[in-house]
Amino acid sequence: MSIYVGNLSYEVNQEDLNEVFTEYGTVKRVHIPTDRETGRVRGFAFVEMESEADEDKAIEALDGAEWMNRSLKVNKARPRENRSSFGGGGRRNNRF
Structure with missing residues (x-):
């Protein structure tokens, strides 16, 4: 799992x-x-940490915290939506 920041x-x-x-645990990846x-x-950004317990600590401590003159929004990242490049609603053979 990862954290949305x-x-x-x-x-x-x-x-x-x-x-x-890193103050809340081992960071595996930052994107x-x-x-x-x-x-x-x-x-x-998205931050992946070593364990879910580390993620929970970071979320609890940093959600709403002031950092770099901004109030952070920190929570569990939602799974990425599977977006298709084949959107609906187009014309096919000059018909709707």
């Missing part, structure tokens, strides 16, 4: 997040999504 500063980097979350076009940080 929202309302992050656009100046945040992996080392910053690793440092903060900070960036905008495809601009390369700019999107304001949220």
